Amino acid sequence: MRQSGWGWRLMRRFKINLRKLISRGYKLFGIHFTTQPAIMAYRGYGRRDKVFLKGRVLQNSSIFRSKDKDTAWQNFVKTLRRFNSYEVSGAELEVRVGSNVFEVTSDVEGYFQLETELPRKLSGLKMNWTDVEITLKAPLYTSGEQGSTSDLLIPKNAAFGVISDIDDTILKTDVTSILKLKMLYLTFLKNARSRKAFNEVGAFYQSLERGPREKSTNPFFYVSNSPWNLYDLLEDFLNINDLPKGPILLRDFGIPYQTTPLGYKGHKYEHTARILSTYPQLPFVLIGDSGENDADIYLDLSRDFPGQVRAIYIRDVRESRRSQRVAQLIRAVGDVDIRLIRNYREAAMHAADMGLINKLCFDRLRNKQLINW
16 A cells, blocks of 8 residues: 655654664664564465565564454454554564575565575475475574474466455455445454355366366465455465465555555556566466456556466456446457456356366366355
8 A cells, every 4th residue: 555745754764763773772782582573474486496475574473363263352353463563674584495595684564575586496396385494583582593484386287377366356355335344344353264255266266276177286376455464364264265275465554664666556466467477488367356456457467468368257246336347348358358257157167168177177166165065
């Protein structure tokens, strides 16, 4: 979220200077933290010769996973804890990717990021996922050196990739509700186990992951405007609803800590473009909804990456003005296979006709999920 004006710039500068002053004081007096730090390592992705990953360093871990019997009040308290994190800026970390070792530093919001070519290519990978080791080198803690691991996606045996939005695409969020009241209710008073996925989305996504012959392991990426503070909730939601495992790429929800680069086209466009650029030989299916500007963003990407976007599915949120706008946008496009869908069975029928999935596989997965429900 981009903020502007002298007030935001002043707050940003004050926060940066205060964090730097505190960090220098710790080093000067040899102070070690007594609380247990938390390295929030988000899922990354890449190739044998290139990686992108992101994470965050917090003063302590105040995030507690959701449980089946959590009350609305417990959900509310846990959500507040997610947003009331205390970040560690200027933290020095060592990131080990295979036999490659890199040093990164967290910014004023505690985020660290590594996007780099690998001098020593990854080898001997037998699965789509491998581990990245992350070690906190400074500041020092009395509990000793802290470490974590991050899952890194290196696609193998892929016919195509899938990039999906989350809110109102797979997860019922009601972003279009009046004053976003329903969205706030669901975000603060529900959890990963009580939030609802749309009907048949699990069967459709699993079918895409397997491909038409059910022999592929097509990679999934989730790009959303939700804040990083909700990462653990969304990670749990995907797992609970049997949605394919993939990197979850969110955005910073706090005071901006860096200047927006010239020509920046927004969080969704930039992250999706980075994925397409990482795998230039791999075609992609893009999935979003009509509640936001997913159709516009995906069409821009199809023009900027000609031949790489195989199909676009936009779930109809059933808000007439937004749906009509997307329908009109689609009618004006003649060179991109973009569909406004009412449900995921409709998307599955079209995907089967295109040779993206096996219809029998979709029906089998759909029936299995109906039985489990």
